[in-house]
Structure formats: structure tokens, C-alpha cells
Amino acid sequence: MVKRDNAVDLVGLLSVEGQDLAASWVGEVTGSLGGRVGAAELNRELRELYEALVEALRKGATDVHSEHMSEVRAHLTELSRNRARQGFSPSETAVSVFALKRVLEPVLEKGTADEIRAYLRLARILDSLGLFTIETYTQTRDELITAQAEQLLELSTPVVRLWDGVIAVPLVGTLDSARTQVVMEKLLQALVDTGSEQAIIDITGVPAVDTQVAQHLLKTIVAARLMGAECTVSGISPQIAQTIVALGIEFDGIVTKASLADALKLALRRSGVDLVAHTGAQR
Amino acid sequence: MTAPWTADEEPQVYAVERSGDLVHVRQAIRALAQRCGLSLVDQTKMITAASELARNTLTYGGGGTVRAGLVSANSRRGVGAVFEDTGPGIPDVEQAMTDGWTSGGGLGLGLSGAKRLVDDFRLRTAPGEGTAVTIIKWAR
Numbered sequence: 500m501v502k503r504d505n506a507v508d509l510v511g512l513l514s515v516e517g518q519d520l521a522a523s524w525v526g527e528v529t530g531s532l533g534g535r536v537g538a539a540e541l542n543r544e545l546r547e548l549y550e551a552l553v554e555a556l557r558k559g560a561t562d563v564h565s566e567h568m569s570e571v572r573a574h575l576t577e578l579s580r581n582r583a584r585q586g587f588s589p590s591e592t593a594v595s596v597f598a599l600k601r602v603l604e605p606v607l608e609k610g611t612a613d614e615i616r617a618y619l620r621l622a623r624i625l626d627s628l629g630l631f632t633i634e635t636y637t638q639t640r641d642e643l644i645t646a647q648a649e650q651l652l653e654l655s656t657p658v659v660r661l662w663d664g665v666i667a668v669p670l671v672g673t674l675d676s677a678r679t680q681v682v683m684e685k686l687l688q689a690l691v692d693t694g695s696e697q698a699i700i701d702i703t704g705v706p707a708v709d710t711q712v713a714q715h716l717l718k719t720i721v722a723a724r725l726m727g728a729e730c731t732v733s734g735i736s737p738q739i740a741q742t743i744v745a746l747g748i749e750f751d752g753i754v755t756k757a758s759l760a761d762a763l764k765l766a767l768r769r770s771g772v773d774l775v776a777h778t779g780a781q782r
Numbered sequence: 783m784t785a786p787w788t789a790d791e792e793p794q795v796y797a798v799e800r801s802g803d804l805v806h807v808r809q810a811i812r813a814l815a816q817r818c819g820l821s822l823v824d825q826t827k828m829i830t831a832a833s834e835l836a837r838n839t840l841t842y843g844g845g846g847t848v849r850a851g852l853v854s855a856n857s858r859r860g861v862g863a864v865f866e867d868t869g870p871g872i873p874d875v876e877q878a879m880t881d882g883w884t885s886g887g888g889l890g891l892g893l894s895g896a897k898r899l900v901d902d903f904r905l906r907t908a909p910g911e912g913t914a915v916t917i918i919k920w921a922r
């Protein structure tokens with residue numbers, strides 16, 4: 500009984516005879532977004548949300564996680580996702596919800612005690628809706644970042660052909676498991692595609708080699724060997740060399756060179772290419 | 783047991799819930815190591831040790847947290863980090879600390895190697911309760 504009365508109060512606040520509160524809301528939000536969302540789109544977004552909210556309150560929803568709020572949550576999710584993709588900030592996203600509180604504020608001055616109490620209850624619900632948009636916004640941002648990281652993963656692992664039969668992969672940055680895996684698969688594929696028998700893995704740009712990275716390196720080298728190719732690891736900095744030794748990783752039987760240039764010289768020699776310096780070319 | 787955190791310097795807490803979090807941990811440790819003035823070799827050792835322990839927290843501990851910050855004792859400064867999880871714990875610590883012993887197809891060098899990479903290494907674990915590893919690298 501009490502619950503139904505509450506519901507009526509809240510709905511009553513949002514449906515005042517002769518007043519288009521949704522329009523005032525749209526107006527308020529338009530101002531805060533500085534015209535960066537199309538007027539028609541914003542109008543549609545907020546009116547649908549408004550209707551869903553009134554409907555949910557009519558059914559007695561008391562906070563954002565109520566069963567009756569599922570439609571509202573769907574609209575809020577869409578709104579938050581759009582804002583995140585369009586590059587708005589979290590506050591610019593949440594303010595769309597909070598603006599509705601401001602639209603209803605006149606009730607505080609002119610309303611009855613019951614209406615004021617209803618306003619406060621509705622305000623609390625709107626707060627939870629606002630927080631929900633921030634959570635969804637953050638989630639969407641995280642997804643975007645992950646997607647970009649994956650793209651970067653693809654971009655940042657070139658396998659280059661240095662010479663006939665010699666390929667190299669320069670590793671740069673932090674090597675996590677996913678990235679190392681991608682690089683190593685690409686390297687093995689490139690061995691097949693180019694018919695190369697010499698591969699150089701250059702780790703000059705890698706800040707740290709831990710057991711997982713080492714394990715990936717070792718596995719790749721063994722796999723390359725099985726494919727009839729030889730690998731050289733180049734660019735092991737003094738600090739990484741000392742760390743590898745302290746960790747206890749054994750690079751036994753693996754050819755390492757200080758620089759990519761040295762590794763290339765070795766690979767060429769192994770492929771039977773002679774490098775001859777011309778005396779005349781020195782000048 | 784916790785690290786002797788430097789007064790006025792609250793250690794930061796980092797979540798270790800997915801593999802992407804390991805990148806943040808390494809970056810945080812690197813920033814601390816640089817602020818503390820560790821040599822390049824010591825920076826790399828500390829970052830690598832942190833990478834090992836954080837991965838164990840994730841893989842075997844089922845996720846947890848890393849608390850990292852500057853530490854000081856006897857007018858020395860250093861970088862400290864505590865890796866904590868509420869996972870299954872390590873039933874046989876001596877075995878786990880043995881070079882090459884792994885329960886999961888790794889190289890089995892993470893724990894023992896991390897110990898060699900840092901100056902202080904403390905491991906606390908209880909079956910069914912979890913594991914906490916504290917490491918410190920002092921500036922020279």
C-alpha cells in the first residue's frame with residue numbers, strides 16, 4: 500500500500516499537467532554538451548529515457564538495479580557508450596542524468612511537504628542512475644583501450660627481410676605474453692613465406708626479460724630449428740644479461756650477439772655471403 | 783610482515799586481476815625505481831622480480847593485489863613491493879623455491895629467481911588462505 504503511494508508521488512513529479520519536463524531536460528543537457536551531440540539525437544535519447552523512467556517508477560522501481568529498471572538501464576547503457584565513443588568526459592556523461600534533478604528543483608520552493616519528500620527520493624534514484632552511467636562509461640573506455648592495444652599489437656610487430664634468406668624481428672617495448680606469442684608466430688610464418696633459414700630476434704628495445712618472455716623466446720628458437728632455420732638473439736643489454744643470469748635462465752646452445760649488426764654479419768656468413776670492404780670506398 | 787614504508791609516502795595498491803594489469807605493475811615499479819635512484823641494472827632486476835611475482839599472484843593465486851612504494855631503514859632508501867593473494871597457498875615452500883620446479887608448465891624459476899634478483903625476500907603462505915611475498919631492492 501505504502502509502496503504504491505510512493506510510486507504515485509514520484510511519477511507525479513515527472514508528469515505535471517501542462518508542463519513538458521522532458522523538453523526542459525533536453526534543453527538543460529543541450530547546454531552542458533555544447534552542441535557536440537545532434538539536437539535530434541539528444542532529443543530522442545532523453546525522451547526515450549524519460550518515458551522508460553516514468554514507466555519504471557510507475558511499477559515501483561526504487562533504484563537502478565531494480566528489476567523494473569531494466570529498460571532504463573538499457574537506455575543509460577546506450578547513452579554512456581555513445582558518450583564514451585564520442586570522447587566526452589565521465590562528468591559530461593553523468594550530467595545528462597543529474598540535469599533532470601535541476602529541472603525538477605522548482606518543486607522544492609513551491610511544492611508541498613509530500614512533494615519535497617518525493618523529490619528527495621527521486622533525487623536519490625537519479626544519483627544511482629548517474630553513477631550507473633559512469634560505470635558503463637568506464638567499462639566502454641576500457642574496452643576501447645583493450646581494442647586499441649590489440650591493434651597496436653598487430654602493428655608493432657613487423658618482421659623484416661634483411662637479406663635474401665635472412666629475416667629479423669625487432670622487439671620494442673614491454674613484452675607481455677600475448678604480444679610475445681604474436682611476434683613468435685609471425686616470425687615462424689615469415690620463415691616459411693620467405694624461405695629463410697636465418698632469423699634474428701633483436702631485443703634492444705625490450706626493457707625486461709622475465710621467465711615468461713624467455714620461455715617464449717626459447718620455444719620459438721626450438722620451433723625455428725625444427726623448421727631447419729637458425730635463430731640469433733641480438734641486442735641483449737648488460738642489465739638484461741645480468742638479470743637473465745640471476746634469474747637462472749639458461750640460454751645454452753642459443754647464439755647471442757651484442758648488436759643487430761653483429762647478428763646480421765653472422766647470419767650472412769652462415770648463408771655463405773661474403774662481405775668485402777672496398778679499399779677505395781673508404782673516402 | 784609488511785615492508786618498512788617511508789613515512790609520508792603511502793604505498794600505492796594495484797589490482798592484479800588480468801594479464802594487462804602486469805604492465806601497470808611493471809610501470810609502477812619502474813617509476814619508483816627511477817625515483818629512488820636505483821642503477822639501471824637494479825631497476826631491471828626489481829622490475830623483473832615484480833613481473834614474476836605478480837604473474838604468480840595472477841596465475842596461481844587467482845588474482846590479488848600489489849602494494850608498492852618507497853621504503854627506508856637505517857638511512858637507506860629502496861623500493862618495496864608486497865604481492866598478496868587469497869588463493870590456495872603454497873603447500874611445500876621448499877619445493878616451490880627449488881629452481882626448475884613448476885606445477886604449471888613454467889620454467890619454475892620465478893620464485894627462486896625473484897629471490898636472487900632482490901635484496902630482501904620474504905614469503906608467507908598458508909594452505910587455503912593465500913600467499914604474500916614481500917621484496918625490497920635497496921639503493922646503493
Ligand SMILES: Nc1ncnc2c1ncn2[C@@H]1O[C@H](COP(=O)(O)OP(=O)(O)OP(=O)(O)O)[C@@H](O)[C@H]1O
Binds near residue numbers: 869872879886891893
Ligand atoms: N601465489 C602463489 N599461490 C600459489 N602457488 C604459487 C604461488 N606462486 C607460486 N606458486 C607455486 O610455486 C611454483 C613455482 O613458482 P615459480 O614462479 O618459481 O615457477 P612457475 O611460475 O611455475 O614458472 P615460471 O618460471 O614461469 O615463473 C608454481 O608452479 C606454483 O605451483
Ligand SMILES: [Mg+2]
Binds near residue numbers: 834837888891892893
Ligand atoms: Mg612464476
